[in-house]
Amino acid sequence: MGEYILIVEDNRDINRMLCELLEGSGFRVAAAFSGTEALFYIEKEIPDAVLLDLMIPGISGEELLDRLKKS
Numbered sequence: 179m180g181e182y183i184l185i186v187e188d189n190r191d192i193n194r195m196l197c198e199l200l201e202g203s204g205f206r207v208a209a210a211f212s213g214t215e216a217l218f219y220i221e222k223e224i225p226d227a228v229l230l231d232l233m234i235p236g237i238s239g240e241e242l243l244d245r246l247k248k249s
Contacts, residue, residue, distance in 0.1 A: 180204040181226040184229070187234070188233075214237050217242065
């Protein structure tokens with residue numbers, strides 16, 4: 179199985195495009211549309227990489243990044 183990438187992007191079209199591109203390249207992908215939803219995924223499994231939009235609803239991208247650094 180490929181590397182696990184979490185995409186955190188509130189624009190559904192961009193999120194879907196990134197998911198399709200990465201899945202087509204063999205990556206396992208999770209799609210989150212807010213910082214709060216991203217935390218849910220991170221608690222289940224730490225991703226190998228995160229594509230993070232900084233201006234997202236809920237927990238901001240900056241705060242999410244700080245939390246990721248601490249985990």
